[in-house]
Amino acid sequence: MTQPSPQQVALALDLLREDADAWAEAAARLAGASTRASSLRIDRRLILPIWDEFLTVYNQVVDLVAARTAEGDEAMTAIGGTLRTVADEFEHDEREIRHNIQRLR
Amino acid sequence: MAYSIHEFDMLIIKLDDANHRQRSQTQRAVALARTALDQTFALVPIARAEGDSILTHLTRMSQQVSSLVGSLILDSRIVLDFWHAAEGWTALRAEASAAAGKLEPANRPAGAFWEGLAANAYRWVTPNQRSAVLRIDTVAHQVQVSLTWAAEAGVVFYLGALAPLVKLTAVVVAALPALVSGVGTLPAALALVVAFADVLSQLLAVITMAAIVYAWAKVHLNNVRSEGFDTSSFPNGRWPEPRTELYDDGTVSDGDPSDWRPATN
Numbered sequence: 001m002t003q004p005s006p007q008q009v010a011l012a013l014d015l016l017r018e019d020a021d022a023w024a025e026a027a028a029r030l031a032g033a034s035t036r037a038s039s040l041r042i043d044r045r046l047i048l049p050i051w052d053e054f055l056t057v058y059n060q061v062v063d064l065v066a067a068r069t070a071e072g073d074e075a076m077t078a079i080g081g082t083l084r085t086v087a088d089e090f091e092h093d094e095r096e097i098r099h100n101i102q103r104l105r
Numbered sequence: 106m107a108y109s110i111h112e113f114d115m116l117i118i119k120l121d122d123a124n125h126r127q128r129s130q131t132q133r134a135v136a137l138a139r140t141a142l143d144q145t146f147a148l149v150p151i152a153r154a155e156g157d158s159i160l161t162h163l164t165r166m167s168q169q170v171s172s173l174v175g176s177l178i179l180d181s182r183i184v185l186d187f188w189h190a191a192e193g194w195t196a197l198r199a200e201a202s203a204a205a206g207k208l209e210p211a212n213r214p215a216g217a218f219w220e221g222l223a224a225n226a227y228r229w230v231t232p233n234q235r236s237a238v239l240r241i242d243t244v245a246h247q248v249q250v251s252l253t254w255a256a257e258a259g260v261v262f263y264l265g266a267l268a269p270l271v272k273l274t275a276v277v278v279a280a281l282p283a284l285v286s287g288v289g290t291l292p293a294a295l296a297l298v299v300a301f302a303d304v305l306s307q308l309l310a311v312i313t314m315a316a317i318v319y320a321w322a323k324v325h326l327n328n329v330r331s332e333g334f335d336t337s338s339f340p341n342g343r344w345p346e347p348r349t350e351l352y353d354d355g356t357v358s359d360g361d362p363s364d365w366r367p368a369t370n
Contacts, residue, residue, distance in 0.1 A: 012218040012367035019215040022207045026238070029204035031242065033197050040193045042186045047176040050262075051183055052254055054319070057326050059211040061248055064334050065197070069241060071344035072128045072204075076234060083215070086223070086355030086365055093357035 009094055016087045023080030027073045034069035037062055108260055110188050117181050120267045124174045127274040131171070135164050138281040145287050156285040163284070165254040167277045174270050177263055184259035191252040194245045201242040208235040223364030226351035233345040235337075239339035247329040254322035258315045265311030276300040 004012070041062050042055055108116070138160055206212070216228040264369035282295050283289035334342065354364045 002369045004369045008218075008369060009367045012215070015218050018281070019213045019241075022213050026204040026207040029200045029207070030241075031368040033200040033204070036193060036197045036200065040190050040197070042183070042190060044183055044186055046180045046183060048180055049261075050180075050319075051255070052325065054323050057323070057330055058223070058248070058251070061326065061330050061333070064330070065241060065244060065248075067340060068237070068334065068344050069201075072234070072237060072241070075344050075347040076204075078349050079231060079234070082347075082349040082353045083227075086353060089355035090309075090357065090365055097357060099110075 006098075009091075013087050013091055016083055020080045020083035020087065022104060023083065024078045026048060027076035027080060030069045031073040034066050036073060037066035109263075110185060113184060113260055113264070116264060117178060117267075119273055120174070120264075121178045123271045124171055124178065124274070125169075127278060128171050129269065130278050131164065131167050131274070132347065134278045134281045135160060138285050142281055142285045145285070152287075155312055160281065163281060167274050170270055170274050170277075174267060174274070177267055177270075181259065181263040181267070184256050184263060187252045187256035187259060191249050191256065194249040194252065196246040198242055198249070201238055203247060204239045205235055205242060208238065218368050219365055220368050221364050221366040223352035223354060224366070226348070226364075230348045230351060234347070237338050237345055244329055244333035247325065247333065249320045250261055251326040254318055258311065258318035260323060261318060262311060262315035265315065268309055269307040273300060273304045310323065 025037050043059075046052075139157075142153060142160070143158045146156060210216075216224060219227075276297065277300075280293045283293035284297075286293075336342070339345070352364065
């Protein structure tokens with residue numbers, strides 16, 4: 001198996017961290033969407049209950065969107081965090097290995 | 106939509122003012138009609154009692170209509186809620202759209218520069234995250250459409266019902282003195298019957314039209330609830346699992362080879 005050059009490793013690590021940032025930013029957007037969804041409930045009490053059926057379904061949809069986007073925030077934060085940890089671990093081990101090889105020479 | 110939020114709000118305020126004016130005018134009109142009744146039928150107690158009974162009934166009816174108008178005016182704020190919420194969903198769509206943009210494959214090139222089991226798993230597992238975001242974007246758009254229809258139904262219903270009801274109380278108030286005058290009773294009664302029939306037909310037309318638009322909004326929203334969160338985008342009714350355990354091993358020196366390898370070609 002061909003060993004990657006230090007430049008290839010550096011580029012691959014940079015791109016992995018860029019991916020991690022993209023997931024983190026997407027997570028933040030979903031967190032914003034979740035908060036916004038929760039604020040969009042309509043709880044007005046009406047004298048004539050003609051809108052009740054619509055409002056019941058509407059508020060269910062609001063709750064579903066708020067819940068799913070909160071889960072999405074959690075999932076993407078996990079993905080971003082994992083990629084960042086992978087990049088850090090790989091970089092650390094790679095540096096150790098190169099250091100050890102140089103020491104043996 | 107025929108009206109902006111501001112125009113709708115201003116029309117409702119005008120109708121509310123008119124309703125309040127009618128209430129105070131009713132008191133004055135009843136007092137005037139009672140005086141006229143006393144003078145005209147002072148010597149005919151039976152006619153006076155009948156006139157008094159008509160006055161009492163019409164006054165009560167006018168108060169009930171006025172009270173209904175007050176309730177409808179209070180409830181009409183729901184239309185503004187629908188409008189504001191629709192704007193909120195537009196902003197929510199912008200968040201979802203921005204998230205989807207961040208996750209576009211072109212903005213995440215790392216997958217093409219890594220090989221190995223973890224890199225493969227990462228490429229395989231994560232696209233469903235973006236699909237779920239796009240589904241949220243679609244749901245937000247559809248909810249926005251439902252709210253816009255609901256707002257339209259509300260505009261048709263509240264403005265369409267309030268205007269003739271306020272007019273009806275005005276007609277009743279104006280007719281009160283003539284109704285108990287003896288000479289003008291018949292023409293005033295006929296004018297009232299015509300006014301009632303007119304209002305009734307307007308209300309029926311308004312309720313029919315509003316009910317149709319409202320039904321669209323309800324059906325549409327029900328579809329959003331049932332189809333927007335199906336298992337194709339949200340397996341087991343939840344956001345897709347990130348499955349990070351499949352690609353979280355970046356270590357090289359832990360005894361097993363790293364599941365991530367920088368691509369060499």
